[in-house]
Amino acid sequence: MKTKKRISNIITMIFLLAVALFALFPIIYTVVSSFKTNSELLSSPETFWPKEFTVDNYIQAWQSENFKVGMMLFYSIAYTGVYVFATIMTSSMAGYAFARGKFFLKKLWLALFSATMFIHIVGVGVYPTFEVLGKINLTSSIWSLMLVRVFSVNIVNIYITRSFIQQLPYSLDEAAKMDGLGFGGILFRIIIPLMKPTLATIGLLAFQASWNEYMLPTIFTINHPEQRTLIVGITALKSTGEAAASWNLMLAGTVIALVPVLIFYLFGNRYFISGLAAGAVKG
Amino acid sequence: MSSNDMHMTLKSRKTFGGNSLKKDTISENITCYLLIATQIIGFLVLTIYPIIWTFRWAFYYYNLTPSDTVFTGLDNFIKIFTNEPMYWQAWKNTILFAVVKICLELPLALCIAVVLSKLKQVGNFFRALYFLPHIISVAIIGLIFSNMFDYFGIINGFLMKLGIVETNINWFENRGTAMAIVILCSLWNTFGMNVLYFSAAVANVPEELYESARLEGAGAVTMFFKITLPMIAPVLQTVLLLSIVGSLQTNDLILVLTNGAPAGGTFTVNSYLTHNFAPGFFTGEIMPNIGYGSSLSLISAVILGFIAFGYSKLSARLQNIY
Incomplete structure (x- = not known):
């Protein structure tokens, strides 16, 4: 009985480690390959470990004229910064209004906002957005995409903040009201300070979503290639004529784009996981 | 209080x-x-207005040049149903992709979740590890996999070295292998999330149920099918819905990984629409007929809506199996 159990434990472990290898291999492969010379990348694809380690790819990526990693990093950080800040602000304000406020048509607005989860106009959906931006004299650029993001409905995040605020006791609001705080004051002085862990979750999810975003940043920067974010710039290399000779740059760029996400995940994976679970349950 | x-x-x-x-x-x-002012404005301007816009232009020939605009009535829709084989091919690809992916992914994820539920600390470690691919940009994932499965890539290199194949395989030139890679890549990206969902569900099954089953001599397999599976049915319904909707809407991954290769054989509906009509993605100098794209977008949204709605109706039974 005991040996049988031991054997089944070993089989379980082998299975779990095999899946772990499956999950990690592409990531490790990418990181390791980014330290290979370009000639090695092209000539001996079957070797996993580099024959000689080199950081040339990173130096080249940093100095290249048509692949400006520094600029891309700047636009990635700027876009992500605005996106994260806007998401935290708008979803905590809306979550509070929907949790505590009594206002005309409250249920209707929540239902309408929820419908945005299922409505997607693919392909042509950006033309009307461009048209609206044109009405206020804006052209497509990474900056106008930031503006779009400030006004976007983040329904999953609204659900997360709303359910957190609903769990807080009403006596808190009452006490604050006694002390002379208004409806809005309660949000900024009492609720938001209490909501920090929830806001950390939302912030991390927003960081991941915006840092990784591909479709809209690509569309909004067609006329401004210099405004590309990292993900857009790296992916754009693939569709150029010299794609095969640019793998070293793509790999180095990929690692640069991966590192911040991996660092955040290393320290905040609890928040990532709880946030996604909450989003799924409400979704 | x-x-x-x-x-x-x-x-x-x-x-x-x-x-x-x-x-x-x-x-x-x-x-x-x-x-909620910003979000009301955003909802009206970025959600409602585009819907009205799409409805309107679906009945026109429209390429953003006012002088070229022609009202065409139902012509766009007639063309979709009579003369647009590539679009319906994309639907076939999408369904094939979704069915195969879900049939492989969910049993695998559930199996891992059940195994991990018996391990305490180690379980959390593996869960966090399996979730790792999900935090990476889908575009980057497409790039990494297209590198690994390149004609001169590491997978061909390994296979040659091990003597499994004699010449390099051109993975993206054959619809079967190209689709297999797309599925593998997408599964790699999302299985960890489903492990998390199932883990949470499995952890909520009361331990007493297993204890009394064990007293009556039930084995592990019986307990899985008679206790675990029925108890997590409501979660399974949600996870299945998320998987169906998620895989039917697959877009970025295809555009970066295969861009439809070979000859549109791996285009999903959304990637087909993006590839043909979205600025920055359509190829060629002339502006595509956005009016026609609008009618394709509408038809796709309606079909997707029907699938999601139909699934919800059909699977409602799973919610109250107990």
Whole structure:
């Protein structure tokens, strides 16, 4: 009985480690390959470990004229910064209004906002957005995409903040009201300070979503290639004529784009996981 | 809430009488609308307006040049149903992709979740590890996999070295292998999330059920099918819905990984629409017929809606299996 159990434990472990290898291999492969010379990348694809380690790819990526990693990093950080800040602000304000406020048509607005989860106009959906931006004299650029993001409905995040605020006791609001705080004051002085862990979750999810975003940043920067974010710039290399000779740059760029996400995940994976679970349950 | 608090609450409510109460609700109304103002504007301008816009132009020939615009009535829709084989091919690809991916992914994820539920600390470690691919940009994932499965890539290199194949395989030139890689890549990206969902569900099954089953001599397999599976049915329904909707909407991954290769054989519906009509993605100098793209977008949204709605109706039974 005991040996049988031991054997089944070993089989379980082998299975779990095999899946772990499956999950990690592409990531490790990418990181390791980014330290290979370009000639090695092209000539001996079957070797996993580099024959000689080199950081040339990173130096080249940093100095290249048509692949400006520094600029891309700047636009990635700027876009992500605005996106994260806007998401935290708008979803905590809306979550509070929907949790505590009594206002005309409250249920209707929540239902309408929820419908945005299922409505997607693919392909042509950006033309009307461009048209609206044109009405206020804006052209497509990474900056106008930031503006779009400030006004976007983040329904999953609204659900997360709303359910957190609903769990807080009403006596808190009452006490604050006694002390002379208004409806809005309660949000900024009492609720938001209490909501920090929830806001950390939302912030991390927003960081991941915006840092990784591909479709809209690509569309909004067609006329401004210099405004590309990292993900857009790296992916754009693939569709150029010299794609095969640019793998070293793509790999180095990929690692640069991966590192911040991996660092955040290393320290905040609890928040990532709880946030996604909450989003799924409400979704 | 203590009785003291309750008393205070009642007292404070009573003091808001007549006019002051009305004034209070008006100012609360204003504050609430200010708090959600950006999202109301965004909803009207970025969701409602594009829907109306798409409805309108679906009945036109429209390429953003006003002088070229022609009202064409139902022509766009007639063309979709009579003369657009590539679009329906994309639907076939999408369904094939979704069915195969879900049939492989969910049993694998459930199996891992059940195994991990018996391990305490190690379980959390593996869960966090399996989730790792999900935090990476889908575009980057497409790039990594297209590198690994390149004609001169590491997978061909390995296979050659091990003597499994004699010449390099051109993975993206054959619809079968190209689709297999797309599925593998997408599964790699999302299975960890489903492990998390299933883990949470499995952890909520009361331990007493297993204990009494064990007393009656039930084996692990019986317990899985008679206890675990029925108990997590409501979660399974949600996870299945998310997987169906998620895989039917697959877009970025295809555009970066295969861009439809070979010859549109791996285009999903959304990637087909993006590839043909979205600025920055359509190839060629002339502007595509956006009016026609609008009608394709509408038809796709309707079909997707029907699938999601139909699934919800059909699977409602799973919610109250117990």
